[in-house]
Amino acid sequence: MSMEAYRKLALHLDALPNGFPPTESGVELRILAHIFSPEDAELAAQLRLTQETPAQVAERIGGDPRELRTRLKDMALRGLINVEVTEHGLVFGALPFVVGIYEYQVGSIDRELAQLMEGYFKEGYARELAIQPQIHRVIPVGESVEAGIEIRPYESAAEMLSQAKAWGVLDCICRKGKALIGEPCPHPIDVCMAFSEKPNYFDQIPYIRTLTLEEARAVLHRASEAGLVHSVSNSQQGVTYICNCCTCSCGILRGLAELGIANAVARSAFVARVAEDDCVGCDLCLDRCQFKALSLDGVVHIDAGRCVGCGVCALACPEGALQLVRRDEADVLAPPQDEAEWRRQRAKARGLDLEAVL
Secondary structure (H helix, E strand, O other), rough: OOOOHHHHHHHHHOOOOOOOOOOOOHHHHHHHHHOOHEEEEEHHOOOOOOEOHHHHHHHHHHOHHHHHHHHHHHHHOOOOOEEEEOOEEEEHHHHHOOHHHHHHHHHHHOHHHHHHHHHHHHHOOOHHHHHOOEEEEEOOOHHHHHOOOOHHHHHHHHHHHHHOOOOEEEEOHHHHHHHHHOOOOOOOOOOEEEEOOOOOOOEEEOOOEEEHHHHHHHHHHHHOOOEEEEEEEEEOOOOOOOEOOOOOOOOOOOHHHOOOOOOEEEEOOOEEEOOOOOOOOOOOHHHHHOOOOOOEEEEEOOOOOOOOOEEEEEEEEOOOOOEEEEHHHHHHOOOOHHHHHHHHHHHHOOOOOOOHOH
């Protein structure tokens, strides 16, 4: 099978701010060949981040607008490209590989794709995790923040859910993939959350189960109780999902815990603090911390440099001795304002010409 269409698509995906770095083995091409037909790869490689109508795509690359609309709509339904409904009808655009194309394969991932992705994580994609601004940022478990401490709207999972008008839950593709290769994770799988400002947005998506607001809050609580870390896209505005992550399966948190990439995820603006007079040295929190930020010497001690500010440890403390407080402002890097600003910063860090793909 000719791999030329997949080489073109791989180059195109790597030209996007998120990145899709090449490997010596070419495993990234085998991943694309598993997901895309050659014809779909050729078309996807010609789409821009700025969404276009089928007529605009046809004017730019050639082809019949009606035929292109059918093809593009089919590709969007399979999670290969982006699609939005506007007053001008459906518009289509390029979709990054992560977060994007890969996550949309949650309903169809098989053992072969899971094995390919595991190889790619170790050989290629981990390099993207060291680039700032990071793809994901941690937000704290709300109950873990000390009373009276300000939590800004973009730092609050509860606030994000409250502002939405549609909610859904789907399986975590990272834990699903690890299970397929014989390395199952003990954490719950059905806790990845999506939300939208558009009512009924998830009703026609087969791999997303529609929720009410109360059900969404219950999923968030279940994830917290299971010791999972809330992480979201790294911008203040436009967040549409909450990944509930773990260092045993998550492709981003594994970069920190397994590969030693200290800035693989943007930490929250909070850090754990222990009330030493209340700590009884029970060590329950040590097992909950996935980042080895806690140690015990009579009472718990916190390594602020390793703490990502997730608050999972505080939920495990029966004495209430652990809580999150705000870091010093000098130690906090505010997230980009929106996705457009994130793209600009990320493209600059990677030395990309963003205008070439807009």
